[in-house]
Amino acid sequence: MAILEVRNVSKRFGGLQALDDVNLSVEEGSIHAIIGPNGAGKSTLLNCFVGRLMPDTGTVLFQGKSLLGKKPHEINQLGVSRVFQTPEIFTDLTILENVMIAAFAKRDGAFSFNLFGRVKKETEIRDTAEKILHDVGLKEQLTHSASAMSRGDKRRLELAMCLSQDPKLLLLDEPTAGMARADTNATIDLLKEISATHNITKVIIEHDMHVVFSLADKISVLAQGTVIVEDKPENIKGNPKVKEAYLGEAEGE
Amino acid sequence: MFANLKNNDKLIMLGFTIMVFAGPIILAPFGAGYPDLLQRFAIFGIFAIGFNILFGLTGYLSFGHAAFLGVGSYSAMWMFKLLTMNVIPALILSVIISALFSVVIGYMSLRRSGIYFSILTLAFAQMSYNLAYSVFTPVTNGETGLQLRLQDARILDAVNTSGSLPSPSLFGLKLSATTVVEAFGMRFQFNWGFYFCAIVLIIMFYISLRIFRSPFGLMLRAVKTNQNRLNYTGINTRPYTLGAFVISGVYAGLAGALLVCTDPLAGAERMQWTASGEVVLMTILGGAGTLIGPVIGAGAIKYAENIFSKINDTVLEGYFAFMPETISDFFVFIVSPFVGEGWHLMLGLIFMLVVTFLPGGLVEGATRITGWIVSLGKKSKSVDANGSTEAAE
Missing domain, CATH: 1.10.3470 (ABC transporter involved in vitamin B12 uptake, BtuC)
Incomplete structure (x- = not known):
């Protein structure tokens, strides 16, 4: 069953047709990668899923319900979490507090006027947060500030925040962008581990072919705003259309 | 503690x-x-x-x-x-x-x-x-x-x-x-x-x-x-x-x-x-x-507003009375623009110093001083225990 369906989505910025009649469906429980050369519209498409951008035409359905016109926090409350290209975390807070906020959002909803509760006494939330931080392999002192972490650890923390919400769909926007090969491999292993323990559908926007072919069950290739091919990884590799789309850039990879 | x-x-x-x-x-x-x-x-x-x-x-x-x-x-x-x-x-x-x-x-x-x-x-x-x-x-x-x-x-x-x-x-x-x-x-x-x-x-x-x-x-x-x-x-x-x-x-x-x-x-x-x-x-x-x-x-x-504003030249002369007259006159001359009607100048100066050197405000100043005292205390303790300063570092 398709958990996320994109139907005839188009988006234009002034003279630039960023998305042109995109159709896509993501199967529940799968890892679906969206790849494409720079400027193919990958990020624009992702922003249409999370309420950042409104498509000009077409619809985005999550579990059969339209996501159009919904605000980012509403979409998250439906069970869609996202990881940013550069890790977005709360740098002024502690590592533990970062994850606890996500867990609070899951338990208490978009707003709760909990003025006289005590964060200290929320042992359930705290335990969940600690367990997930352990799962993603963050070994740092959890009461330390999140600002001094390495980029790889920030990525782990951001993933922990998403996982603590037990999402139905996890969107990953270039999860290995700007990482060294060793960090990239560590992230791939982590994502594989997460897939083994949590049954979460994932959509990965990625540039790095290595990452995509190690993780994805299915790949959609986006070029100039349209999906040119949608197939299994083994069939994508030799596809002449894909080669054409990447020509000139494939050598750089 | x-x-x-x-x-x-x-x-x-x-x-x-x-x-x-x-x-x-x-x-x-x-x-x-x-x-x-x-x-x-x-x-x-x-x-x-x-x-x-x-x-x-x-x-x-x-x-x-x-x-x-x-x-x-x-x-x-x-x-x-x-x-x-x-x-x-x-x-x-x-x-x-x-x-x-x-x-x-x-x-x-x-x-x-x-x-x-x-x-x-x-x-x-x-x-x-x-x-x-x-x-x-x-x-x-x-x-x-x-x-x-x-x-x-x-x-x-x-x-x-x-x-x-x-x-x-x-x-x-x-x-x-x-x-x-x-x-x-x-x-x-x-x-x-x-x-x-x-x-x-x-x-x-x-x-x-x-x-x-x-x-x-x-x-x-x-x-x-x-x-x-x-x-x-x-x-x-x-x-x-x-x-x-x-x-x-x-x-x-x-x-x-x-x-x-x-x-x-x-x-x-x-x-x-x-x-x-x-x-x-x-x-x-x-x-x-x-x-x-x-x-x-x-x-x-509020202290600055109510107390500094009431200090005038006569009060200042009282403060510096222990000095020889020419030196005390000099100090009164230097300090007087910052008190009395000029108390805002004093406040502005304090505010500037705090924001520049203590971005966390007076509380940060207090925390730094206590931290300094505590670390001094720790150092002297470990010196006593080990008999050398190297161990403390």
């Missing part, structure tokens, strides 16, 4: 309560132990604590909180005029009215963030100030300010036959009453008005402490750090920021009401932008985002 102290809420409350209640004794040697100034410390402490809930936690810098101070004052005055001289109804009405005002102003201003938010709040506050002078003269009595009069209704109070104006009271206890104790060659003045303000200050400090420790407070701190991430984490930030805005507005309204409880006169100048700026200075000077900082900042500014 100090780390424990910092995180133990009961100890913080106990320490704070003792310091506030002992205020008249502690501050008497500094020449600040008189009721009028003590009341101002407590009242502006409340104002700054509330402001800190908005600015310190969420990072939204409001430049219009004096409007709520003024609204609180006017509401309390009208309770005194119409209902009774008892302060409780006055406080209740000022809380309600300032909450209503801050919901409206907050709702509109919070559509923007950063500098635009600041400008919007400033505009609303200046608008309130000008309205108080013009259209709303029947309510605010314009330039003269709202005062008590003998012919006011005061329907709950007994008919006033004394021919003199009544004064605010707490169930018959006059707030202006002062007990003077002379001891150790000093005058200690214990004033009911101050103790009433002090109790409100302690309650409001406790509420602020609970907000700091609550999930709500955690979300407010998250708003300051990364509002974008918070939205994508499923949190609707608008009601959180509006909540913080209204809470801080109510604190300001309460402070405004207490101002007229201790001195029953409400003027529009209380709402001017300089008054809004003052509370920003207090919070930053003391330490924005810290619990106790705003109270310390409020105290420091």
Whole structure:
């Protein structure tokens, strides 16, 4: 069953047709990668899923319900979490507090006027947060500030925040962008581990072919705003259309 | 030991309560132990604590909180005029009215963030100030300010036959009453008005402490750090920021009401932008985002305003009298522009130094000094234990 369906989505910025009649469906429980050369519209498409951008035409359905016109926090409350290209975390807070906020959002909803509760006494939330931080392999002192972490650890923390919400769909926007090969491999292993323990559908926007072919069950290739091919990884590799789309850039990879 | 102290809420409350209640004794040697100034410390402490809930936690810098101070004052005055001289109804009405005002102003201003938010709040506050002078003269009595009069209704109070104006009271206890104790060659003045303000200050400090420790407070701190991430984490930030805005507005309204409880006169100048700026200075000077900082900042500014401004050349000559005359004249010449009428210069200098060298305010200064003492203590201990300094490093 398709958990996320994109139907005839188009988006234009002034003279630039960023998305042109995109159709896509993501199967529940799968890892679906969206790849494409720079400027193919990958990020624009992702922003249409999370309420950042409104498509000009077409619809985005999550579990059969339209996501159009919904605000980012509403979409998250439906069970869609996202990881940013550069890790977005709360740098002024502690590592533990970062994850606890996500867990609070899951338990208490978009707003709760909990003025006289005590964060200290929320042992359930705290335990969940600690367990997930352990799962993603963050070994740092959890009461330390999140600002001094390495980029790889920030990525782990951001993933922990998403996982603590037990999402139905996890969107990953270039999860290995700007990482060294060793960090990239560590992230791939982590994502594989997460897939083994949590049954979460994932959509990965990625540039790095290595990452995509190690993780994805299915790949959609986006070029100039349209999906040119949608197939299994083994069939994508030799596809002449894909080669054409990447020509000139494939050598750089 | 100090780390424990910092995180133990009961100890913080106990320490704070003792310091506030002992205020008249502690501050008497500094020449600040008189009721009028003590009341101002407590009242502006409340104002700054509330402001800190908005600015310190969420990072939204409001430049219009004096409007709520003024609204609180006017509401309390009208309770005194119409209902009774008892302060409780006055406080209740000022809380309600300032909450209503801050919901409206907050709702509109919070559509923007950063500098635009600041400008919007400033505009609303200046608008309130000008309205108080013009259209709303029947309510605010314009330039003269709202005062008590003998012919006011005061329907709950007994008919006033004394021919003199009544004064605010707490169930018959006059707030202006002062007990003077002379001891150790000093005058200690214990004033009911101050103790009433002090109790409100302690309650409001406790509420602020609970907000700091609550999930709500955690979300407010998250708003300051990364509002974008918070939205994508499923949190609707608008009601959180509006909540913080209204809470801080109510604190300001309460402070405004207490101002007229201790001195029953409400003027529009209380709402001017300089008054809004003052509370920003207090919070930053003391330490924005810290619990106790705003109270310390409020105290420091009110102290400067009331004490430095009273130092004139004659007083200065007294200070430097132990030096030869030419040198003392020189010092008086250097220092005199910064005191008396020039006390703002002194305040500006202190503020500049604090912001440059202690971005965390006076509280950061205190933390650094205690940290330094603790590390010194540790070093000397380990030196004793190991007999060498190398082991300590």
